[in-house]
Amino acid sequence: MKRIAVFASGNGSNFQAIINAVKRGELNASITLLVSDKPGAYVIDRAMKEEIPTFVFAAKNYPEKAEYEKEILMHLDKNKIDLIVLAGYMRLVGDTLLQAYAGKIINIHPSLLPSFPGKDAIGQAIEAGVEQTGITIHYVDAGMDTGPVIAQESITLTEEDTRESVQEKIQALEHQLYPKVIQQLLHKAEAFH
Numbered sequence: 252m253k254r255i256a257v258f259a260s261g262n263g264s265n266f267q268a269i270i271n272a273v274k275r276g277e278l279n280a281s282i283t284l285l286v287s288d289k290p291g292a293y294v295i296d297r298a299m300k301e302e303i304p305t306f307v308f309a310a311k312n313y314p315e316k317a318e319y320e321k322e323i324l325m326h327l328d329k330n331k332i333d334l335i336v337l338a339g340y341m342r343l344v345g346d347t348l349l350q351a352y353a354g355k356i357i358n359i360h361p362s363l364l365p366s367f368p369g370k371d372a373i374g375q376a377i378e379a380g381v382e383q384t385g386i387t388i389h390y391v392d393a394g395m396d397t398g399p400v401i402a403q404e405s406i407t408l409t410e411e412d413t414r415e416s417v418q419e420k421i422q423a424l425e426h427q428l429y430p431k432v433i434q435q436l437l438h439k440a441e442a443f444h
């Protein structure tokens with residue numbers, strides 16, 4: 252059974268969707284660890300309810316990124332993690348993790364990359380007045396939302412759409428697509444065999 256660590260900073264609805272897919276038998280993997288950089292984030296409550304071990308840290312308590320990433324790496328190694336899944340982890344991944352988990356870190360982003368990278372991608376798309384936006388799942392590299400794309404799905408924006416309605420559509424799509432793509436990656440990609 253492949254072992255996944257999810258990294259998240261906030262609500263954790265994608266974390267929950269991944270867990271639910273495992274429970275339904277649609278994702279054949281173990282969600283072994285949650286890593287969060289936000290003490291108090293709701294995603295940590297979700298992990299506790301699901302009895303998933305967590306490593307929570309506050310970046311401000313470390314002199315530099317390499318220091319907290321070394322600590323994360325210890326937890327990943329101890330838990331024999333095969334794949335790192337970023338799900339609303341609002342931090343750039345540094346060299347320590349990129350080197351140790353080369354090709355084994357993926358992210359989900361709420362836009363059709365390369366359009367609207369960074370924060371508030373949904374707000375950026377609405378502001379730009381585009382007719383279509385969507386979601387992207389991609390491998391993580393040192394840039395901000397820049398690694399090779401694995402999968403994308405789009406939605407059409409209508410006159411009636413509000414920020415909330417767009418967010419709802421985007422998240423519904425994320426909750427379906429992320430578990431599906433993780434399943435395909437773990438069971439088809441060369442890197443995981």
Ligand code: GAR
Nearest residue numbers: 261262263264265266339359360361
């Ligand atoms: C998701 O919509 C994800 O695409 C986005 O954060 C949200 C987290 O929601 N990620 C980014 O914007 C990364 N640049 P969740 O905590 O409910 O899963």
